[in-house]
Amino acid sequence: MSTFTPTYGATAQPDGTTQFRFWAPNATQVDVVIDDGAPAAMTREPNGDFVAQATCGAGARYRFRIDGDVAVPDPASRLQDGDVHDASLVTAPDAFAWQHADWRGRPFEETVLYELHPGLCGGFNGIAKRLPDLAALGVTAVELMPIADFPGARNWGYDGVLPYAPDTAYGTPDDLKRMIDTAHGLGLMVFLDVVYNHFGPDGNYLNAYARDFFTEDTQTPWGPAIDFRKTPVRTFFAENALYWLSEYRFDGLRLDAVHAIAEPEWLPEMAAFVRSHIGEDRQVHLVLENDDNIASHMENGFDAQWNDDAHHVVHHLLTGETNAYYIDYADAPAEKLARVLGEGFVFQGEPSKMRKGEPRGTPSHRLRPTAFVLFLQNHDQIGNRAMGERLISLAPPDHEALHAAVAMQLLCPHIPLIFMGEERGVETPFLYFTSHTDAELVKAVREGRRREFAGLHEFEDEAAQAKIPDPNESSTYERSRDDDAAGAPDASTWLDLYRHLLGLRRTRIAPHLAGATSLGAQVLGSHAVSARWLLGDGSTLAIFTNLGTETVTGEKLSDDYDAEAEVLFESRAGADAALRSVQLPAGTTVALLRAPSAP
Numbered sequence: 163m164s165t166f167t168p169t170y171g172a173t174a175q176p177d178g179t180t181q182f183r184f185w186a187p188n189a190t191q192v193d194v195v196i197d198d199g200a201p202a203a204m205t206r207e208p209n210g211d212f213v214a215q216a217t218c219g220a221g222a223r224y225r226f227r228i229d230g231d232v233a234v235p236d237p238a239s240r241l242q243d244g245d246v247h248d249a250s251l252v253t254a255p256d257a258f259a260w261q262h263a264d265w266r267g268r269p270f271e272e273t274v275l276y277e278l279h280p281g282l283c284g285g286f287n288g289i290a291k292r293l294p295d296l297a298a299l300g301v302t303a304v305e306l307m308p309i310a311d312f313p314g315a316r317n318w319g320y321d322g323v324l325p326y327a328p329d330t331a332y333g334t335p336d337d338l339k340r341m342i343d344t345a346h347g348l349g350l351m352v353f354l355d356v357v358y359n360h361f362g363p364d365g366n367y368l369n370a371y372a373r374d375f376f377t378e379d380t381q382t383p384w385g386p387a388i389d390f391r392k393t394p395v396r397t398f399f400a401e402n403a404l405y406w407l408s409e410y411r412f413d414g415l416r417l418d419a420v421h422a423i424a425e426p427e428w429l430p431e432m433a434a435f436v437r438s439h440i441g442e443d444r445q446v447h448l449v450l451e452n453d454d455n456i457a458s459h460m461e462n463g464f465d466a467q468w469n470d471d472a473h474h475v476v477h478h479l480l481t482g483e484t485n486a487y488y489i490d491y492a493d494a495p496a497e498k499l500a501r502v503l504g505e506g507f508v509f510q511g512e513p514s515k516m517r518k519g520e521p522r523g524t525p526s527h528r529l530r531p532t533a534f535v536l537f538l539q540n541h542d543q544i545g546n547r548a549m550g551e552r553l554i555s556l557a558p559p560d561h562e563a564l565h566a567a568v569a570m571q572l573l574c575p576h577i578p579l580i581f582m583g584e585e586r587g588v589e590t591p592f593l594y595f596t597s598h599t600d601a602e603l604v605k606a607v608r609e610g611r612r613r614e615f616a617g618l619h620e621f622e623d624e625a626a627q628a629k630i631p632d633p634n635e636s637s638t639y640e641r642s643r644d645d646d647a648a649g650a651p652d653a654s655t656w657l658d659l660y661r662h663l664l665g666l667r668r669t670r671i672a673p674h675l676a677g678a679t680s681l682g683a684q685v686l687g688s689h690a691v692s693a694r695w696l697l698g699d700g701s702t703l704a705i706f707t708n709l710g711t712e713t714v715t716g717e718k719l720s721d722d723y724d725a726e727a728e729v730l731f732e733s734r735a736g737a738d739a740a741l742r743s744v745q746l747p748a749g750t751t752v753a754l755l756r757a758p759s760a761p
Contacts, residue, residue, distance in 0.1 A: 300664025433463025
């Protein structure tokens with residue numbers, strides 16, 4: 163199976179040679195050093211590319227020497243001989259024998275995402291062992307947190323510095339391909355989280371030869387923004403997206419924090435580039451994280467966006483938390499949940515308290531329901547808490563409201579995302595972790611983590627801040643494992659709930675999501691809403707959910723209730739009967755499905 167060949171990096175040729183191409187606009191001379199041999203001069207081209215052809219093949223180690231001084235790894239390295247500071251390796255991209263080469267993907271409407279951290283799952287081989295259980299549960303797509311080579315063996319992946327090189331801490335390139343191949347054999351898609359908004363601080367050598375990669379005009383939380391006005395930069399990242407989808411046959415990408423990309427017009431350009439090269443015989447999907455809530459991206463090449471608005475308002479309803487960004491969701495939260503279910507985004511141009519009154523977002527009501535990824539938890543929303551608590555530890559302990567929220571999430575037409583362990587009621591934390599070796603960087607990360615939470619009441623004093631786990635301690639990583647929940651007393655209860663709900667979604671809802679539209683949503687009480695959707699086959703789905711602790715009573719309950727509709731699901735026995743009596747009990751979700759009207 164032939165694969166796409168990126169412009170930059172090392173490309174092994176059939177004649178036993180390898181072509182090297184390296185963008186170094188701020189360098190005068192560049193040599194390629196192969197297997198620690200004598201430096202070989204590269205030819206400079208007008209745009210700042212340096213090229214060379216050498217007699218070597220797959221497995222050869224190489225670096226680029228800049229102006230006779232520092233030797234650096236290839237920023238487009240396909241594989242490192244160790245870690246980010248070590249030599250790069252020439253690879254043979256077509257050597258893997260795919261067993262399911264005829265896999266073409268699945269429609270986006272069938273997507274049920276399962277986000278996981280590859281290291282905590284045992285690397286690529288460990289993920290492969292989990293896949294049969296996930297497929298049996300009803301998951302249709304596994305989403306890997308970033309795997310681009312990062313410093314050390316423990317990292318979330320957002321500190322990556324070599325976007326083309328899968329980190330060897332998780333296994334070999336063939337291990338990764340074998341895992342994806344196994345997933346395809348089980349009918350599972352595989353998505354990859356990619357980071358195009360910044361590079362990590364450790365192992366990033368770009369300033370030594372390509373300062374033009376960045377612009378001082380725009381600053382991001384990580385420093386100067388990547389300069390997407392430069393053609394080589396646009397090419398580097400657009401081809402990276404295609405590379406993962408082509409060589410490794412990922413089925414989709416999730417683009418991290420694109421609001422930090424200073425040239426947003428690059429996004430539809432990249433999407434068009436990817437789709438034009440993939441061709442119509444494969445179904446690949448592109449998903450965004452974008453705090454700016456720009457709805458037009460979902461009409462220009464992207465399938466969906468992670469809906470932080472949905473998470474934040476549900477989290478507030480379940481926990482009552484109002485700190486940090488939850489302050490934007492504390493007023494009239496039921497109205498905001500109704501807007502999520504009926505229109506997608508909460509913020510569609512309204513002023514945000516977190517943005518000091520500046521408007522946020524654009525109108526999203528015209529978008530299809532599947533343009534929004536709905537999650538109750540993800541790596542950010544757990545791991546960016548000081549102590550990494552999961553929602554199960556924060557919501558009411560009887561779990562009825564949490565059960566109701568899960569039912570609402572998995573049965574509504576938005577695309578659901580489950581975070582690893584959620585389906586088993588895992589209570590172990592998911593913490594922020596690193597494994598840096600530079601003492602100053604270790605200190606900066608630890609102290610920065612403590613400063614981040616110093617404004618919260620529970621971490622006002624230094625003694626409390628000192629209890630925040632040190633990201634660089636190996637124990638922080640080990641505490642984040644979810645394996646110990648496999649035999650927990652409630653694990654089977656949670657699994658049964660998820661299996662049942664995902665079965666309903668697979669058989670009764672997903673086949674009719676193409677062409678689905680919202681019929682609106684309304685507020686029923688302080689923590690309760692109802693919503694309706696017209697599905698693609700003409701049937702009508704209605705969901706009533708009460709995430710509060712008080713029964714809701716009122717005539718509004720009858721507005722969407724249809725006595726002739728099938729009761730698809732009720733999270734508490736007798737909830738449908740209560741609805742007929744114009745009552746919605748606390749901690750309840752009821753889903754009704756009415757068949758298409760007769761012509």
